[in-house]
Amino acid sequence: MLFQSQFYVLVFLPAVTLLYYSVAGSELARQWCLIGASLVFYGWWDARFVILPVTQILATWLLALAHQRTGRRAPLIVGVVVNLLSLGTFKYLDFILGSAETTIGITLPRAHLILPIGISFFSFQLISYLVDRMRGEAPIYPLRPFALFVLLYPHLIAGPIVRHNELVPQFSLDPRREGLWRRIAIGLVIFTIGFGKKVLLADKLGAVVDPLFADARLHALNLGDAWTAVLAFSFQLFLDFSAYTEMAIGSALIFGLILPENFRRPYLATDIRDFWRRWHITLSSFLRDYLYIPLGGSRHGLWRYLLATMVTMGLCGLWHGAGWTFVAWGLWHGVGLATCHGWQRLGRPMPKLAGWVVTMLFVLIGWVVFRAASFGVAGSMLMSLVGEGGAGGALHEIKLLLLAALASALIPSAHEIINGLKNPRPMVSVAGALLAVYCLLEVGTKAPVSFIYFQF
Amino acid sequence: MFWQSAKTDESKAPDWWAFVLLFLGVLVGGAAAIYLFILLVDPYDTVPFSLPIDRRIVSISDRFMYPQIVRSKRFDSLVIGTSTSRLLDPQVLDRSFHVRFANLAMSSAMAWEQKTMLDLFVRTVGPPKVLIVGLDGVWCAQNADRDRITFRGFPDWLYDDNPWEKYLYLFNSGTLEIAGRLVGYHLHLYRERIRYDGYEVFVPPESQYDLVRAHEAIWHNFRPPVHEQRPLTAGELGQLSFPALDWLDAALARFPSTTMTILAFMPVNVAALPSPGTREAEIEAECKQRIVAIGRKDGAKVIDWRFPSPLTQNETNYWDPLHYRVPVATRIAEQLGAAALAGHESDDGSYRFLVH
Numbered sequence: 001m002l003f004q005s006q007f008y009v010l011v012f013l014p015a016v017t018l019l020y021y022s023v024a025g026s027e028l029a030r031q032w033c034l035i036g037a038s039l040v041f042y043g044w045w046d047a048r049f050v051i052l053p054v055t056q057i058l059a060t061w062l063l064a065l066a067h068q069r070t071g072r073r074a075p076l077i078v079g080v081v082v083n084l085l086s087l088g089t090f091k092y093l094d095f096i097l098g099s100a101e102t103t104i105g106i107t108l109p110r111a112h113l114i115l116p117i118g119i120s121f122f123s124f125q126l127i128s129y130l131v132d133r134m135r136g137e138a139p140i141y142p143l144r145p146f147a148l149f150v151l152l153y154p155h156l157i158a159g160p161i162v163r164h165n166e167l168v169p170q171f172s173l174d175p176r177r178e179g180l181w182r183r184i185a186i187g188l189v190i191f192t193i194g195f196g197k198k199v200l201l202a203d204k205l206g207a208v209v210d211p212l213f214a215d216a217r218l219h220a221l222n223l224g225d226a227w228t229a230v231l232a233f234s235f236q237l238f239l240d241f242s243a244y245t246e247m248a249i250g251s252a253l254i255f256g257l258i259l260p261e262n263f264r265r266p267y268l269a270t271d272i273r274d275f276w277r278r279w280h281i282t283l284s285s286f287l288r289d290y291l292y293i294p295l296g297g298s299r300h301g302l303w304r305y306l307l308a309t310m311v312t313m314g315l316c317g318l319w320h321g322a323g324w325t326f327v328a329w330g331l332w333h334g335v336g337l338a339t340c341h342g343w344q345r346l347g348r349p350m351p352k353l354a355g356w357v358v359t360m361l362f363v364l365i366g367w368v369v370f371r372a373a374s375f376g377v378a379g380s381m382l383m384s385l386v387g388e389g390g391a392g393g394a395l396h397e398i399k400l401l402l403l404a405a406l407a408s409a410l411i412p413s414a415h416e417i418i419n420g421l422k423n424p425r426p427m428v429s430v431a432g433a434l435l436a437v438y439c440l441l442e443v444g445t446k447a448p449v450s451f452i453y454f455q456f
Numbered sequence: 457m458f459w460q461s462a463k464t465d466e467s468k469a470p471d472w473w474a475f476v477l478l479f480l481g482v483l484v485g486g487a488a489a490i491y492l493f494i495l496l497v498d499p500y501d502t503v504p505f506s507l508p509i510d511r512r513i514v515s516i517s518d519r520f521m522y523p524q525i526v527r528s529k530r531f532d533s534l535v536i537g538t539s540t541s542r543l544l545d546p547q548v549l550d551r552s553f554h555v556r557f558a559n560l561a562m563s564s565a566m567a568w569e570q571k572t573m574l575d576l577f578v579r580t581v582g583p584p585k586v587l588i589v590g591l592d593g594v595w596c597a598q599n600a601d602r603d604r605i606t607f608r609g610f611p612d613w614l615y616d617d618n619p620w621e622k623y624l625y626l627f628n629s630g631t632l633e634i635a636g637r638l639v640g641y642h643l644h645l646y647r648e649r650i651r652y653d654g655y656e657v658f659v660p661p662e663s664q665y666d667l668v669r670a671h672e673a674i675w676h677n678f679r680p681p682v683h684e685q686r687p688l689t690a691g692e693l694g695q696l697s698f699p700a701l702d703w704l705d706a707a708l709a710r711f712p713s714t715t716m717t718i719l720a721f722m723p724v725n726v727a728a729l730p731s732p733g734t735r736e737a738e739i740e741a742e743c744k745q746r747i748v749a750i751g752r753k754d755g756a757k758v759i760d761w762r763f764p765s766p767l768t769q770n771e772t773n774y775w776d777p778l779h780y781r782v783p784v785a786t787r788i789a790e791q792l793g794a795a796a797l798a799g800h801e802s803d804d805g806s807y808r809f810l811v812h
Contacts, residue, residue, distance in 0.1 A: 446609055
């Protein structure tokens with residue numbers, strides 16, 4: 001089910017909300033209500049998919065229980081391996097086979113497994129729990145709240161990636177506690193902002209991006225087309241993913257649950273480290289805490305720092321997709337982060353504007369590699385950006401690009417709204433509701449377009 | 457933390473409650489009012505309990521607007537096809553065949569879309585008195601079963617027989633706009649866009665015809681598909697599959713003998729025909745042969761305008777490689793009547809009978 005579908009907005013969310021609050025007095029019933037709703041939400045694509053997260057949750061919980069009973073680390077290590085194997089099998093098996101085939105020159109069979117939606121997200125959450133158990137930082141939860149921590153449908157498919165200790169304690173709070181109406185009001189506002197960004201901007205940008213990148217597979221684009229494609233994709237990716245996050249945070253807030261911040265206007269970043277503090281924050285934090293720091297971080301000399309950064313960012317790229325272009329995108333950012341780190345240690349800060357320009361150019365180049373179907377297309381697109389495909393053509397869809405730029409720069413993040421919206425102004429309420437009606441009408445014109453990050 | 461709430465929220469609680477109430481009131485009230493408006497105006501004439509108003513065709517979205525023409529039951533005969541058949545004027549055909557024609561050919565329609573239109577007609581009206589199938593390359597596409605619709609989308613919910621299901625699809629800005637246009641028509645603010653028999657002149661007015669531009673469009677702006685010179689082997693020929701022809705055969709086989717079926721290959725300019733000797737030309741020839749066999753089996757007349765002829769070689773007859781001019785369309789419509797009813801052979805070699 002998609003957040004921006006009429007069915008979700010007009011039927012599913014209201015029905016689940018009513019049911020949830022009708023049983024709000026019972027923690028047990030509340031949790032079962034959300035588990036049931038989450039399974040329906042996830043199984044809406046294909047009911048068979050439900051088996052995988054449920055199995056991984058059960059296996060992880062049982063292994064954590066075995067660790068508690070035996071006091072041995074082995075069950076936790078097995079748990080991490082099981083989750084990685086699941087992710088590896090469904091997401092990376094054909095990629096590994098393909099890469100091996102290229103290396104050894106022998107044709108290998110392919111598994112052609114369907115990628116279960118959201119597998120990267122729920123696998124990471126389970127792994128983070130197991131690692132926290134190893135560190136002695138995670139208790140054994142009863143199965144029901146543990147399952148709900150992973151399954152909770154607002155974040156199940158594409159995050160934000162939530163830690164157990166951020167969410168499980170919230171399940172025992174009565175959603176009718178003080179601040180109930182403010183939470184629902186702000187949930188509605190944040191959801192509507194995401195709804196608008198997705199339907200009115202991201203999907204329209206997608207219609208510009210897709211044919212241009214398809215053309216780039218056939219021939220070099222002229223300067224205008226190339227810049228249009230790259231700028232449009234840069235805005236599309238941010239608006240699409242942040243829209244999903246906002247609809248997730250808004251939905252959860254209606255149930256009295258708060259999910260962590262995931263984006264903080266990343267295209268205002270003035271250096272690449274700043275960018276990663278604003279872009280997909282929950283993934284960056286996850287990689288920092290479970291990969292970068294264990295690898296040594298920045299406290300064990302230059303070479304260890306470089307190794308930790310490149311490995312972390314290479315794997316960050318691979319997490320996004322089973323392809324070498326994604327790895328290259330991750331490594332590109334690794335190089336950027338290391339360079340930025342070195343520059344900042346020189347103690348000669350770049351002027352803000354220059355820093356912003358350099359950062360955005362760096363990010364744009366990265367998005368070309370991220371979006372392109374192959375290195376050939378990426379190379380062609382990058383050459384087109386400097387006029388190799390002809391200096392003709394002009395930037396088109398300027399109005400849409402301008403709107404997207406304004407939305408990216410000016411719309412506050414979900415948590416900025418949560419913390420900043422203090423007064424219940426009727427105008428905001430009416431404007432939000434009218435925007436929601438408009439989006440509902442727009443999304444009804446055709447089948448809703450899936451979110452980009454669903455493929456990761 | 458916010459989710460644990462703050463004391464300051466308590467004093468504001470009534471205001472936030474009003475905020476939520478206002479939000480939901482505007483959302484639900486606004487959506488319900490718009491939905492009610494759409495259902496009452498019912499621009500596709502498709503749901504029960506709509507207002508009994510005259511519903512003209514106020515949009516050129518043929519895939520959305522044509523089902524109501526069928527459901528009106530005002531027509532007993534039809535044309536299906538793509539834009540190469542859209543200019544056949546039902547009024548010209550009516551004069552020849554003495555029936556009531558609707559032209560339900562749709563721009564760029566895939567074979568499956570055309571078949572769905574025919575199915576709707578047969579289920580709603582019954583077997584047609586006369587059916588003209590304007591044949592194009594889409595019927596010979598070997599991936600017709602996979603590529604059933606175009607990027608434009610196809611509202612298949614308008615083509616089934618469940619009126620209640622349609623309530624699920626009408627709440628959108630496209631339908632709202634067309635409903636608004638229909639109200640505009642009744643207020644004399646908006647005009648009918650397509651005649652109620654489906655006929656629409658989608659090419660520019662004849663007064664704007666410019667041979668130089670047409671020549672450009674036919675020979676320079678048109679990028680023909682790349683054709684392979686490698687001939688088909690006998691094995692490849694035998695393995696050719698045309699899924700759409702199975703649909704055509706199944707549709708025609710159920711018609712009674714009172715239905716006159718005409719399978720007409722429509723005339724595109726020679727620039728759009730596959731070059732002789734190419735694989736594509738061989739595939740098209742094979743497809744034609746199979747259509748001829750269907751025509752013979754199901755008692756249909758098969759008439760061919762799609763070959764190099766004085767008509768298709770003369771670029772003054774065309775706006776572009778695919779679309780002939782309105783006077784040409786009138787001539788073809790008249791020729792259809794003469795050929796199908798009287799077995800009249802072409803005077804100028806512009807068409808030929810493949811099955812009488």
